[in-house]
Amino acid sequence: MAVVPASLSGQDVGSFAYLTIKDRIPQILTKVIDTLHRHKSEFFEKHGEEGVEAEKKAISLLSKLRNELQTDKPIIPLVEKFVDTDIWNQYLEYQQSLLNESDGKSRWFYSPWLFVECYMYRRIHEAIIQSPPIDYFDVFKESKEQNFYESQESVIALCTHLQQLIKTIEDLDENQLKDEFFKLLQISLWGNKCDLSLSGGESSSQKTDALNSLEDLKPFILLNDMEHVWSLLSNCKKTREKASVTRVYIVLDNSGFELVTDLILANFLLSSELATEVHFYGKTIPWFVSDTTIHDFNWLIEQVKHGNHKWMSKCGADWEEYVKMGKWVYHDHIFWTLPHEYSAMPQVAPDLYAELQKAHLILFKGDLNYRKLTGDRKWEFSVPFHQALNGFHPAPLCTIRTLKAEIQVGLKPGQGEQLMASEPCWWTSGKYGIFQYDGPL
Numbered sequence: 001m002a003v004v005p006a007s008l009s010g011q012d013v014g015s016f017a018y019l020t021i022k023d024r025i026p027q028i029l030t031k032v033i034d035t036l037h038r039h040k041s042e043f044f045e046k047h048g049e050e051g052v053e054a055e056k057k058a059i060s061l062l063s064k065l066r067n068e069l070q071t072d073k074p075i076i077p078l079v080e081k082f083v084d085t086d087i088w089n090q091y092l093e094y095q096q097s098l099l100n101e102s103d104g105k106s107r108w109f110y111s112p113w114l115f116v117e118c119y120m121y122r123r124i125h126e127a128i129i130q131s132p133p134i135d136y137f138d139v140f141k142e143s144k145e146q147n148f149y150e151s152q153e154s155v156i157a158l159c160t161h162l163q164q165l166i167k168t169i170e171d172l173d174e175n176q177l178k179d180e181f182f183k184l185l186q187i188s189l190w191g192n193k194c195d196l197s198l199s200g201g202e203s204s205s206q207k208t209d210a211l212n213s214l215e216d217l218k219p220f221i222l223l224n225d226m227e228h229v230w231s232l233l234s235n236c237k238k239t240r241e242k243a244s245v246t247r248v249y250i251v252l253d254n255s256g257f258e259l260v261t262d263l264i265l266a267n268f269l270l271s272s273e274l275a276t277e278v279h280f281y282g283k284t285i286p287w288f289v290s291d292t293t294i295h296d297f298n299w300l301i302e303q304v305k306h307g308n309h310k311w312m313s314k315c316g317a318d319w320e321e322y323v324k325m326g327k328w329v330y331h332d333h334i335f336w337t338l339p340h341e342y343s344a345m346p347q348v349a350p351d352l353y354a355e356l357q358k359a360h361l362i363l364f365k366g367d368l369n370y371r372k373l374t375g376d377r378k379w380e381f382s383v384p385f386h387q388a389l390n391g392f393h394p395a396p397l398c399t400i401r402t403l404k405a406e407i408q409v410g411l412k413p414g415q416g417e418q419l420m421a422s423e424p425c426w427w428t429s430g431k432y433g434i435f436q437y438d439g440p441l
């Protein structure tokens with residue numbers, strides 16, 4: 001088994017992991033409790049007294065969770081029956097088995113950050129499913145929808161750009177097509193800045209026209225493997241037999257504006273024939289505040305279809321058609337909301353790993369995916385990405401990520417150290433981004 005460095009954790013006082021566990025996660029929990037308070041009358045209208053009792057129960061469970069976290073209590077097993085309860089509790093036992101006697105129990109400021117942060121979101125879900133009849137409620141729905149509503153101008157600009165592009169796409173030569181592809185990849189990258197867990201749930205919608213800021217943002221792309229992605233897909237297109245397929249998988253991140261940028265990119269992949277199918281992987285339960293669930297995916301396409309702008313509604317209608325025709329396929333799998341590093345997927349979710357092996361290219365959006373790809377460990381900056389993947393190679397893959405955690409590999413010698421010296425928050429502010437590819441060159 002390959003030697004891997006220690007995990008990021010709250011043991012490192014002052015680290016981004018520590019500050020997230022100490023400050024941001026309690027803030028997110030408080031916002032969830034406030035959201036439940038604000039829906040009290042809705043719960044009463046829908047469910048009567050039972051709904052109010054349920055709201056009270058969920059709030060008390062969440063307040064208990066917040067107290068456990070703030071007083072660094074031991075991590076306790078899940079108790080409510082759900083499809084992944086046993087897998088979670090096995091994982092808790094595994095984490096406990098890594099500790100020796102003197103370490104005591106797994107706890108918030110001691111265990112791996114990736115584990116405790118995922119556990120926190122899974123405990124929020126447990127509190128809700130323990131509180132029927134409001135056990136259907138998505139505590140993050142409002143903020144995901146608000147992010148979409150506040151980004152309307154940018155959404156209209158992107159839909160207009162795409163529809164104009166599609167009109168002329170047949171006349172573009174290779175280089176022009178590549179340039180357009182690179183523009184939409186960058187739009188999808190910077191769409192990842194709009195994530196609510198970094199902002200602690202505060203609004204982070206896209207207010208400016210993303211297209212016009214690409215040139216200014218280029219210096220903030222630290223690692224750029226877009227050429228590898230282009231050559232892989234353009235070769236697939238050139239060598240593809242008449243009836244065969246090119247499957248691009250997108251492991252989604254945030255709903256709202258970021259999801260629009262991903263669907264615009266997916267639309268272009270079909271229109272340019274760089275892909276013949278796009279498969280999307282979202283989250284089965286509400287996750288990391290803004291991550292996409294199937295409800296968010298369907299809701300957003302519906303909203304775009306009924307948008308009050310002709311090119312926006314044209315996009316929405318096309319997207320609905322792609323889903324109906326099976327050219328776009330949305331998949332749910334419980335693995336994406338487990339705490340495991342992706343290198344464990346072949347053992348934990350062999351069915352999913354086998355599915356990913358069918359892809360010609362997998363795009364992983366966002367920071368949490370990058371942390372799970374690299375195991376959220378303290379790798380040296382210049383360690384090759386292939387090594388940090390620690391055996392996770394289902395298919396050629398590329399991460400599209402803005403940096404929001406103290407982990408980055410594959411940098412040039414001295415590049416990380418230089419950024420550290422000039423801008424200490426370079427790897428946590430979301431200001432810098434990467435396209436990092438692993439696969440045949």
Ligand SMILES: O=P(O)(O)OC[C@H]1O[C@](O)(CO)[C@@H](O)[C@@H]1O
Nearest residue numbers: 020195197198366367368369404
């Ligand atoms: O939505 P993204 O890009 O995965 O970002 C989520 C990231 O935001 C944070 O919540 C910020 O602390 C990280 O814990 C997490 O990796």
Ligand SMILES: [Mn+2]
Nearest residue numbers: 253254288291
């Ligand atoms: Mn996210």
